[in-house]
Amino acid sequence: MAVISAETENSSSKKVQITKEIGRSLWQDAWHRLAKNKLALACMIVFSFYIVVSLLVAFGILGATWSTTVGESYAAPDWNHWFGLDIFGRDVLMKALVGTQVAMSVGLVTVMISVPIGLLLGGISGYFGGVVDEIIVWFCSIISSIPSIMLLITVTFILGRGIFAIYLALGLTSWVGLCRMIRGEVLKHKNRDYVLAIDALGGSHRRKLFTHILPNVFHIVIIDASLTFQMAIKSEVILSYLGLGVQDLPSWGKMIDDSKLELARGVWWQLGAATLFMFLILLSLNFLGDLLRDALDPKLRGQE
Amino acid sequence: MMNDIIDRTNAKMNKGETVFEIKNLTVEFNTSDGMFKAVDNLSFVIPRGKTVGLVGESGSGKSVTSLALMRLLTRNGHITSGEIHYQGKDLVKISEEEMRSLRGSKISMIFQEPMTSLNPVLTVGDQLIESIQLHLKLNKKDAFEKALALFKQVKIPQPEVKIHSFPHELSGGQKQRVMIAMAIACDPELLICDEPTTALDVTIQQEILDLIKSLQVSLGMSVLFITHDLGVISNVADHLLVMYRSKLVEEGNAQEVFKNPKHPYTRGLLSCRPKLDANPNRLLTVSDYMSEDGTALKVDPARLVEVDRQGSRVEKIKESEDILVIRNLKTYFPIRTGFFKTVRNHFKAVDDVSFTIKKGTSFGLVGESGCGKTTLGRTILKLVEPSGGDIIFKGQHITGLTKAEMRPFRKKMQIIFQDPYSSLDPRMSVEKILSEPLEINSPEMSRSEKNHIISTLIEKVGLRKNHLKRYPHEFSGGQRQRICIARALTLNPELLICDESVSALDVSVQAQVLNLLLDLQEEFKLTYVFISHDLSVVNFMADTVAVMNEGKIVELESAKNIYQNPKHHYTQKLINAVPKITNYPVFALN
Numbered sequence: 001m002a003v004i005s006a007e008t009e010n011s012s013s014k015k016v017q018i019t020k021e022i023g024r025s026l027w028q029d030a031w032h033r034l035a036k037n038k039l040a041l042a043c044m045i046v047f048s049f050y051i052v053v054s055l056l057v058a059f060g061i062l063g064a065t066w067s068t069t070v071g072e073s074y075a076a077p078d079w080n081h082w083f084g085l086d087i088f089g090r091d092v093l094m095k096a097l098v099g100t101q102v103a104m105s106v107g108l109v110t111v112m113i114s115v116p117i118g119l120l121l122g123g124i125s126g127y128f129g130g131v132v133d134e135i136i137v138w139f140c141s142i143i144s145s146i147p148s149i150m151l152l153i154t155v156t157f158i159l160g161r162g163i164f165a166i167y168l169a170l171g172l173t174s175w176v177g178l179c180r181m182i183r184g185e186v187l188k189h190k191n192r193d194y195v196l197a198i199d200a201l202g203g204s205h206r207r208k209l210f211t212h213i214l215p216n217v218f219h220i221v222i223i224d225a226s227l228t229f230q231m232a233i234k235s236e237v238i239l240s241y242l243g244l245g246v247q248d249l250p251s252w253g254k255m256i257d258d259s260k261l262e263l264a265r266g267v268w269w270q271l272g273a274a275t276l277f278m279f280l281i282l283l284s285l286n287f288l289g290d291l292l293r294d295a296l297d298p299k300l301r302g303q304e
Numbered sequence: 305m306m307n308d309i310i311d312r313t314n315a316k317m318n319k320g321e322t323v324f325e326i327k328n329l330t331v332e333f334n335t336s337d338g339m340f341k342a343v344d345n346l347s348f349v350i351p352r353g354k355t356v357g358l359v360g361e362s363g364s365g366k367s368v369t370s371l372a373l374m375r376l377l378t379r380n381g382h383i384t385s386g387e388i389h390y391q392g393k394d395l396v397k398i399s400e401e402e403m404r405s406l407r408g409s410k411i412s413m414i415f416q417e418p419m420t421s422l423n424p425v426l427t428v429g430d431q432l433i434e435s436i437q438l439h440l441k442l443n444k445k446d447a448f449e450k451a452l453a454l455f456k457q458v459k460i461p462q463p464e465v466k467i468h469s470f471p472h473e474l475s476g477g478q479k480q481r482v483m484i485a486m487a488i489a490c491d492p493e494l495l496i497c498d499e500p501t502t503a504l505d506v507t508i509q510q511e512i513l514d515l516i517k518s519l520q521v522s523l524g525m526s527v528l529f530i531t532h533d534l535g536v537i538s539n540v541a542d543h544l545l546v547m548y549r550s551k552l553v554e555e556g557n558a559q560e561v562f563k564n565p566k567h568p569y570t571r572g573l574l575s576c577r578p579k580l581d582a583n584p585n586r587l588l589t590v591s592d593y594m595s596e597d598g599t600a601l602k603v604d605p606a607r608l609v610e611v612d613r614q615g616s617r618v619e620k621i622k623e624s625e626d627i628l629v630i631r632n633l634k635t636y637f638p639i640r641t642g643f644f645k646t647v648r649n650h651f652k653a654v655d656d657v658s659f660t661i662k663k664g665t666s667f668g669l670v671g672e673s674g675c676g677k678t679t680l681g682r683t684i685l686k687l688v689e690p691s692g693g694d695i696i697f698k699g700q701h702i703t704g705l706t707k708a709e710m711r712p713f714r715k716k717m718q719i720i721f722q723d724p725y726s727s728l729d730p731r732m733s734v735e736k737i738l739s740e741p742l743e744i745n746s747p748e749m750s751r752s753e754k755n756h757i758i759s760t761l762i763e764k765v766g767l768r769k770n771h772l773k774r775y776p777h778e779f780s781g782g783q784r785q786r787i788c789i790a791r792a793l794t795l796n797p798e799l800l801i802c803d804e805s806v807s808a809l810d811v812s813v814q815a816q817v818l819n820l821l822l823d824l825q826e827e828f829k830l831t832y833v834f835i836s837h838d839l840s841v842v843n844f845m846a847d848t849v850a851v852m853n854e855g856k857i858v859e860l861e862s863a864k865n866i867y868q869n870p871k872h873h874y875t876q877k878l879i880n881a882v883p884k885i886t887n888y889p890v891f892a893l894n
Contacts, residue, residue, distance in 0.1 A: 023773035026731055193727035197791065199687055201741045202707075202714035215731045 030219075030295040040291045043284035050104055050281050057101035066094035066250060074267050084269035086258065095250035096273040102251045103233045103281070106166055110232035111225045113171025115178065119214075119221060122182025127190055127209050136179070144176045152235065156244045163246045166239060170232045178224045185217040219296035223289055230285040237278060252278050323493050323526050324350040324373070329386035331365070331372050342368040342381070344550040350494060355520055355527040357541030357558065359534055359573065361810040362781075365550040366530050370496045373528070374411060375403050409439045412487035416499040418479035422471040428482045429455075429467035432489065439490045454485040458515060477508035481515065488519060495520070496528045501536060505672040506837055506881040513540055513883075532810045535577050535840075535883040538562060546570045568593035568600040576815035578844035580867055580882060586822060587815040587844065626699075627663040627799060627831050628684070632656050633693035635676075635683045653679040655855035656693070661848075663798070666825070666832040668846025668863065670839055670878065676855040677835045681801045684833065685717055686710060697799070715745055718792035722804035724784035728776040734787055735772040738762070741794040757794060764827075765790045766820060782813035789820065793828065801833045806841060818844060839882050843867055851875045 024032070034040045056062035069089040070081070077084040083092035125136040143151070155169035189195065190213060198208050239245040240253025252274040259271035331343040343365040350356050360366040371377050373388060375395065388395040390410075395403065415421050423431060429451055436447045455463035458481040471479060480500060487495055497516060501509040517540055520527045531537050537544070537558075544561045546554040546569065554567040565571045572590030592603050635654040638647040653676045661667045669677045682688045684695060686702065695703050702713055721727040728737055738758045742749055759769050765786040776784060785805060792800055802821065806814040818841065824830060834845045842849055842863070849866045851859040851874060859872040870876045 023733070023775065023778075025733065025775050026777065193721040193723060194729045196687060197719070197721065197727055197788075198740070198744075200685055200714065200717075200719045201744050201795070202711045203740075203744045207744065212729050212732075216729065 034291060034295045037291060037295075039287060040295075043288040043291070046280055046284040047288065050100060053097060054101040054104040057098055058105075063094045063097040063101070066090060066098050074262070074265070077269050083273040084267075086270055087262075092255075092270050092273050095255060095270075096252070096277050098250050099252045099255060099274065100277060100281075102163065102246055102249055103236055103278070106163070106170065106236040107229040107232045109167040110170040110174060111228050113167070114175035114228055115221055115225055117172075118175035118178030118224070119182055121175070122179040123186055123209060123214060123217075125179070126183035126186030127205075127213065129187075133183075137183075140176045140179055143173065148173055148235075149238070152239060153242075153244060156239065161244060161247055163249070166236055166245055169239075170235055174228050174231060178221065178228070181220050181224065182217055185220060186213055189213045189216050219292075222296060223293045226285055226289040226292055230282050230289075233278070233282065233285075321352045322349045323352045323390065325387075325389040326350075326373070327387045327389070329369070329372060329388065330384045331368050331377065332382055332384045334380040334382070341550055343372065346386070346547075346552050348545055348552065348555060350526045350528060351543070352493075352526055353520075353524045354542040355517070355529055355540055356543045356545060357537040358528060358530045358545045358547065359532065359537060360547035361532050361812050364547045366547050367498055369547070370413070370498055370528060370530055373494075373496065374407055374413060375400075376407075408435065408492075409490040410492055411494045411496065412490070412492040413496040413498065414480070414483045414487050414500050416502050418476060418483050418503070419471075421483055422479060424471050427468050427470055428474065428479075429469075432467075432482065432486055435486050436489050450489070451485075454489055455482075457488070457519070458482075458485045460485075475508075476504050477512060480504065480508075480512055484512075484515065484519070488523060488525075491523060492525055494526045494528060496530070498530045499532070500529075502531070502533075506839070507672060507877060509536070510881045510883070516540065533577070533883075534562075534573050534811070538883060546573070569598075573812060576812050578815075578818070578840040580840050580843055580879070580884070583844065586819045589815045589819065590812045591816075624663045624665070626660050627697070628661040628833075629694070629696040630660070630684070631658050631694040631696070633658070633680070633683060633695065634691045635679050635688055636691040650691075652676075652855045654683055654690075657852075657855075657857050658693075659848075659850055659857065659860060661799075661831060661833065663831055664825075664829050665847040666834055666845050668842035668849040669833060669835045669852060670837065670842050670849060671852035672837060672878075675852045677852050678803055680852070681719065681803050681833060681835050685714075685719055685801060687719075711745070715795040716797050717799045717801070718795065718797040719801040719803060720785070720788050720792050720805040723808055724781050724788060725808075727788050728784060730776055733773060733775055734762070737776075737787065738772070738791055738794055741791060745795055758790075761790045761793055764793070764824070766816075780813075782809055782817060785809060785817055786820065789817075789824070793824065796828070797830070799831045799833065801835065803835045804837065807836060807838065814841070821845070839867075839878055851878065 053062065057064075067090060070091055071085050071089050073085065073087050073089050075081065075085040075089065081091050081093065083096065086092055086095070121136050121140075125133045151173050152169045155172065156165045159165035159168060186209075190208070195208055195212055198212060236245060236251065237253035237256065240251040241257045242253075243257070245251055245253055255270050255274040259267070259274075262268075262270060326349070327347050329343055329346045330341065333340045333342050346365075346369060348356070358366045358369065368377070368381070371381075372383055373395070375383075377383070383396050386396065390406075393402075395406075422428060426434075429448075432451045432454065433444070433447045436442060436450050437444070440447070440450070442450060452463055452467060455467055460466050460478055460481050466474065466478065471482075474482065484500075495516075500516070501512050504512060513536065516527065516529075519525075527540075529537055529540055541558040544554070544556060544558045545552055546561070546567065548567075548569045554561060554565065554570045556566075561570065562574070565574060569590060572588065572593040575588035575593070576590065578587060588603065593601055595601055633654055634652070634656055636650040636652050639649045639651055640646065641648045655676070657680060659667070669680065671677045679688060683690050686695070686705070690703060693703070694701055697713060697717065700713075702710065705713070732740075735758065738761065739754050742754050742757065758772065762769060762772060767783060767786055767790075771779075771783075776787070779787065785808075788805075805821075806817050809817060821832070822845070825832060832845065834842060836842050846863045849859075849861060849863045850857045851866070851872065853874050859866060859870070859875045861871075866875060867879060870879055
């Protein structure tokens with residue numbers, strides 16, 4: 001807002017009531033705005049809860065006994081088993097918790113594979129331009145012209161079934177969007193005067209790209225990561241539902257697949273548990289993505 | 305119907321009648337830092353058929369006033385008290401529906417940026433016809449006739465052809481004319497012009513000002529003209545309002561205010577603009593007339609001394625050595641067309657330019673946008689590769705040097721850009737921004753040495769040490785430009801290229817930065833290449849002036865001669881376009 005910067009020279013402190021702390025970077029500024037937002041806080045709490053659950057499962061503290069039979073087949077939910085039991089008398093809640101760990105690890109590993117690829121290729125392509133740019137853009141077009149589900153199925157067929165195949169399949173196919181966005185932003189920033197000023201000072205390519213341009217486009221990475229994360233969770237569910245996903249562990253997709261036959265017999269709890277667990281994390285990641293964009297995008301500053 | 309028109313014409317002839325009356329208007333903005341009063345208890349009248357000038361620096365509340373008149377404030381802005389009377393109605397109280405019927409028909413507005421005010425996918429004629437049909441309920445054919453008449457009225461060349469053009473096919477001045485045509489289409493009673501010429505070249509600025517003036521007379525409408533530059537408004541306004549920090553500080557007949565300004569702020573504003581016919585040692589600024597808390601100050605007589613600075617420096621120029629010699633410099637950009645992107649032609653941005661700059665002097669480079677002056681500045685620094693010719697810096701040819709060989713020369717030549725908002729990395733603190741040049745060029749320097757250099761420099765450019773921890777978005781435009789100057793000086797350069805370095809600043813801030821540049825020149829024995837479209841600024845700064853047009857230097861003379869005795873007709877045109885404050889008084893004694 002132009003009105004707020006109503007200060008004449010040499011009077012920076014007098015005119016405007018500076019209630020904000022001074023010397024706050026744009027990152028700190030974004031964090032403060034995010035922390036003030038109750039919805040963002042709630043989403044972050046949900047996300048942290050899922051992370052904690054996944055860690056507990058990963059270290060065998062929680063859900064290690066999911067495969068033991070604890071009661072009758074298809075026993076309805078009660079106080080001991082909140083989401084009832086499945087066909088073999090296993091606790092559905094335990095299965096859903098182990099499924100959480102599978103889903104979260106898929107999300108995390110996918111982001112860890114796709115973000116570096118997208119960032120690197122996008123940065124190089126936008127910064128150097130020319131033939132390198134044309135090759136990378138051509139490669140992006142090829143990948144995005146193949147229907148993603150077909151690409152995923154192909155990759156899992158080649159790599160064999162299992163969770164590692166899913167990690168790789170999702171990671172190697174989901175970097176295209178990020179790459180394109182980074183390329184566009186880098187193109188815009190590399191012609192800004194502050195980068196030209198580094199040229200005038202004799203700065204290297206490395207300094208211009210890594211010290212100046214990339215920090216200025218990094219907010220896109222954070223926003224994109226939150227969206228890729230939830231996309232990966234959804235894709236894992238779909239792949240597992242199709243029988244191409246994880247094999248020996250329970251997953252939300254497999255639970256939904258199982259419940260196809262159960263619903264006819266009035267057994268809704270397996271479907272209910274998987275859907276609820278999935279719904280909560282996807283919703284909060286979606287909100288978080290939007291809120292992150294609002295907080296981090298310099299263009300939207302001061303419009304609240 | 306006929307009577308109606310006669311009545312209206314009579315009403316327009318009736319002088320001294322008030323169209324708008326604004327009483328005790330207060331506008332507040334709800335920001336994340338609390339309530340901000342943008343307009344504070346403002347009262348004024350707009351008489352029929354007169355031009356009212358509203359002057360103030362950015363952030364003074366002048367644009368907010370005009371938006372409040374139109375009831376177009378953003379969602380966080382509110383008119384908290386006051387009345388706006390028009391035809392017996394209070395515009396603050398009427399419904400949004402009623403207000404909408406007034407907007408564009410009775411009150412219309414033109415903005416600063418004609419480039420973004422037009423829809424790029426429709427022809428300008430279609431956009432004009434659309435607004436005519438909307439307000440006047442004409443059929444397509446009559447609306448077209450009306451549009452064509454309007455195009456002729458705002459003097460767009462070849463109106464029959466231009467009416468079918470898309471916005472990108474028109475020049476900036478022509479686009480602003482289209483905006484004016486749209487604004488006057490419904491014969492409004494009030495035309496609000498919000499800095500309508502700030503984004504335009506000087507020569508075009510004058511044409512647009514003349515057009516607004518002549519339309520105002522022929523249509524008998526009232527004009528509210530908003531600007532930060534008293535020079536622009538001096539020939540246009542009948543009545544003048546000066547705003548400072550949300551408040552009205554001075555109002556009166558324009559001639560009176562120019563001759564005998566009462567408020568120290570107005571005096572400061574009038575004095576801070578460089579003039580073509582006077583050459584003071586330093587420009588007077590608002591702070592010479594008024595202290596921080598608004599009390600009037602007695603101007604230091606030493607500051608008022610008008611010296612023939614250029615004359616006294618001529619001798620010095622003769623003695624000093626050449627720091628930069630440019631010989632037949634050419635910068636061509638290839639124009640690639642066709643499927644295989646073959647080079648068919650060249651755009652000659654800099655075309656066979658030669659000149660010499662002496663050490664310790666200022667070399668002015670003037671011209672309109674697109675004349676190649678920025679490319680020339682960047683070519684000298686080899687930010688753009690020259691296509692031919694020689695650049696000789698301190699006796700050494702730097703034209704063919706590689707990036708690594710260029711490195712030692714980079715320390716000696718620096719540049720300050722035009723836009724203080726894009727020339728600082730928004731993610732870096734000022735301290736990091738200033739230490740970066742040292743990191744690149746003297747990596748062996750110790751932390752404490754760097755800190756010493758930086759903290760000395762930040763005070764030299766008029767900022768404080770505690771500013772180092774802050775980030776660029778926490779500074780105003782003038783302060784950012786000071787940071788840019790400090791960054792350019794960290795390496796102790798000898799040649800400094802100022803590329804339109806003060807054009808984006810308010811006149812009052814511009815004067816302070818110009819004074820700073822002169823102080824620094826004396827202290828560090830700097831040589832300036834001063835690039836600007838504003839002749840009065842170049843006249844104030846430069847010893848030698850080169851006038852550029854279409855990539856060529858058309859006139860190269862000492863600053864004094866070029867203004868007193870311009871030889872080339874293009875130079876003449878540029879000089880005539882500078883807005884002059886007639887009867888320029890000297891406010892020596894308060």
